[in-house]
Amino acid sequence: METDLESPAFQHVQAAHCENGVTTALLRHHGLDFMTEPLAFGMGSGLFYIQIPFLTVNNGPAISFRTMPGAIFKRTCKALGVPITHKKFSSEQKAQAFLDQKVQDNIPIGCQVGVFHLPYFPKEYRFHFNAHNLIVFGKEDGRFLVSDPVMEITTSLTEEELTKVRFAKGTFAPKGHIYYPERVGIVSDATIRKAVVKGIKRNVRDMLYIPGSVAGVDGIRHTSNQIRKWRNKLGLRKASLYLGQIVRMQEEIGTGGGGFRFLYGAFLEQAGAILHDDRVSQISEAFTLSGDLWRSSAIKMAGVYKGRLTEQQDFEEIADRLLEIREVEKEAFKRLQKLKLSY
Amino acid sequence: MKKDEVPQDPSALDQFTREVYYVKNDKGQYEVALSRGWDVKKEALDSAWDEVNIRIEAARKAVAAGEASPIVYFMELKLMDLTVLSGYTGFWPFFIKRHMKPSVFGRMSDKKLARYAQAFEISLEELKNFKG
Numbered sequence: 001m002e003t004d005l006e007s008p009a010f011q012h013v014q015a016a017h018c019e020n021g022v023t024t025a026l027l028r029h030h031g032l033d034f035m036t037e038p039l040a041f042g043m044g045s046g047l048f049y050i051q052i053p054f055l056t057v058n059n060g061p062a063i064s065f066r067t068m069p070g071a072i073f074k075r076t077c078k079a080l081g082v083p084i085t086h087k088k089f090s091s092e093q094k095a096q097a098f099l100d101q102k103v104q105d106n107i108p109i110g111c112q113v114g115v116f117h118l119p120y121f122p123k124e125y126r127f128h129f130n131a132h133n134l135i136v137f138g139k140e141d142g143r144f145l146v147s148d149p150v151m152e153i154t155t156s157l158t159e160e161e162l163t164k165v166r167f168a169k170g171t172f173a174p175k176g177h178i179y180y181p182e183r184v185g186i187v188s189d190a191t192i193r194k195a196v197v198k199g200i201k202r203n204v205r206d207m208l209y210i211p212g213s214v215a216g217v218d219g220i221r222h223t224s225n226q227i228r229k230w231r232n233k234l235g236l237r238k239a240s241l242y243l244g245q246i247v248r249m250q251e252e253i254g255t256g257g258g259g260f261r262f263l264y265g266a267f268l269e270q271a272g273a274i275l276h277d278d279r280v281s282q283i284s285e286a287f288t289l290s291g292d293l294w295r296s297s298a299i300k301m302a303g304v305y306k307g308r309l310t311e312q313q314d315f316e317e318i319a320d321r322l323l324e325i326r327e328v329e330k331e332a333f334k335r336l337q338k339l340k341l342s343y
Numbered sequence: 344m345k346k347d348e349v350p351q352d353p354s355a356l357d358q359f360t361r362e363v364y365y366v367k368n369d370k371g372q373y374e375v376a377l378s379r380g381w382d383v384k385k386e387a388l389d390s391a392w393d394e395v396n397i398r399i400e401a402a403r404k405a406v407a408a409g410e411a412s413p414i415v416y417f418m419e420l421k422l423m424d425l426t427v428l429s430g431y432t433g434f435w436p437f438f439i440k441r442h443m444k445p446s447v448f449g450r451m452s453d454k455k456l457a458r459y460a461q462a463f464e465i466s467l468e469e470l471k472n473f474k475g
Contacts (some may be wrong), residue, residue: 016363038365038373058391058422059398116422124355125390128427151360152377169430170423241394244387249382253362257344262365266373288367292344295383300381305390 010096010108010137012154013037014146016256016263017066018133020046021149022110023073025135027082029108030184034192037210042267043079043199047260048206049329050215051223057171058127060245063223065259067206069131069172073110073179075096075202079195083182088175092163095176099136102180103144108137114168120148120155125253130172136162150253194343196271200280203264204337207329217330224322231315238306239315247298247305258291265291277338286332290325297321346376354380355388395422407475412448414439416473417463431462 010029015021015037023040032049041047045067052062077084087097102109114130115121138145143156158167166176210216223246230239249259256263265287272281303309346366356362359379368374405411406451418428425436434442434455441447442459453467460470 014363016365037363059394060391120359122355122359124392125359127422128424150362153360170427173430241390244390247384247387248391251387253356253382257364257366262344262373266365269373284373288344295344298383302386306386 001119004250009028010135010147013149013151014152017041017046017254017260018149019069019072020196020263022133022135023076025147025149026078026108026181027184028109030082030181032080032187033182036270038263038267038270039196040076041260041263041292042203042271043195045199045203045206046072047203047257047264048215049217049219051219051226053214058245060242061223061226063246063249065250065255065261069112069177071102075199078194079198080184080187082184082187082193084179085182086177086179088177090175092167092176095166095178096159096163099144099178100139102178103136103139106138107180108135108147110135110164110179111162112172112174112179113162113165114170114174115165116168117164119161120151128168128170130168130170145342162338190343193275196274197341197343200268200271200336200341204333207333208337217326217333220322220326220329224319224326227319227322231312236310240307240339243301243318244305246319247301250294251298258294260293261287261294275341275343277339277341280336280341283332283335283339286328286335290332292327293321293325293328297325346374349376350379350381350383351379352382352385354382354385356380395419403475405475406473409445412445413470413473413475414444414448414459415443416475417459417465417470421463423462428462432458434458 011025013021013025015024017037020037022038023044024035024037027035048064048067050064055062074084087098090097099109111134113132113134114127114128115132116126118126118132134149136144137147137149140156143158143160145154145156147154166174168174207216213219214222230242234242251257265284268284268287269281272278272284297318299303300321304314344364344365346368349366351366356379361379364374364378365374365464366376399416399419402411402416406413408428425439429436432439446464449469456470460467463470
């Protein structure tokens with residue numbers, strides 16, 4: 001039983017978002033029992049908005065409601081003083097050999113994968129999306145044991161299947177990318193408070209002060225302006241597809257609903273409790289409102305791609321709703337900034 | 344969103360998993376709820392697939408009319424773009440665009456074609472003999 005004491009059995013954590021889930025599960029595995037998905041998301045300043053100019057994804061606008069892939073794990077671990085190891089591989093053999101060794105040492109490992117060849121995903125979801133994350137935590141009868149945070153239960157993959165998704169190609173090609181906390185020491189309450197405050201401040205900066213007009217709260221206005229033009233510029237069919245793409249980025253599995261806004265609301269609620277500061281929990285309400293507004297705008301957008309709403313007036317109304325959302329989020333982040341939180 | 348408002352619409356998720364939502368309970372606190380799916384996003388996904396199928400059919404017709412090589416068809420069938428196909432074959436996009444011309448395709452070596460066949464997960468014969 002000695003080995004059991006040294007390396008406790010891995011506990012699967014289901015999460016809304018894969019990277020939050022991997023971060024939470026790996027840190028909890030190393031003894032940080034306080035870690036939750038909203039905390040990982042907030043400490044990593046996960047909330048964002050960007051419409052990347054001149055880029056299309058799956059023939060639609062490239063929009064993201066969250067920060068760039070990999071940032072949440074990196075920032076959250078750093079804030080907690082946890083050193084991490086990142087590794088990419090040029091050879092598939094070396095990539096698997098390294099993983100085999102870690103599995104043998106009983107160390108759960110985060111892996112970046114593509115979903116197009118991921119056999120347990122439903123076909124409807126299998127696009128060439130390469131920023132999915134899962135944990136490999138063991139091997140049985142030649143199959144890797146897999147904890148995919150978006151799933152309710154764990155699953156497994158053959159060596160070939162895992163290698164294929166670890167070496168998926170295209171944008172954000174993972175190149176066998178693996179990552180894990182190197183060692184986790186004692187994390188004091190003061191460190192946790194500091195991580196929460198830093199996470200909030202960085203998120204204020206990203207949403208309010210990022211240069212340019214395509215990202216942060218101004219990015220929402222940018223998309224709003226674009227939507228007003230889409231119907232005339234692209235034609236109704238393509239314009240509807242573009243709206244569908246926004247809804248998918250905003251609501252698809254992995255967002256926790258409302259473009260991650262509910263997840264951020266949950267973070268601020270927990271942050272308020274950690275900082276013993278009711279003002280923080282109160283601002284959580286603004287993000288609940290924002291998430292609700294995003295969802296109601298999605299319902300309106302659905303009216304367009306279902307062919308029920310076809311007029312320019314409908315596009316104008318959707319664009320107006322986005323402006324309203326921008327105001328709510330801008331106001332909320334300004335309030336967070338004015339708190340002048342300290343730790 | 345309140346807990347009792349969590350949508351439970353049947354969707355492609357049904358064979359896979361339920362997904363996590365962060366919702367407000369009756370005490371006004373956040374908690375986690377599981378959902379089977381939401382019609383609004385199911386329809387967004389459906390319309391994305393309609394578009395994929397339209398593109399596949401257009402590519403098939405282009406091959407049948409002798410305007411495009413089978414590479415165009417299989418690229419659409421496998422939901423790829425030039426970046427993805429370039430990654431899987433190792434050919435630069437510039438060359439892939441050339442290989443999409445039937446005249447160039449007809450003169451390509453089996454060795455090069457095999458790289459495409461492997462990327463598309465089909466046999467060399469299937470790739471060569473696809474007529475649209």
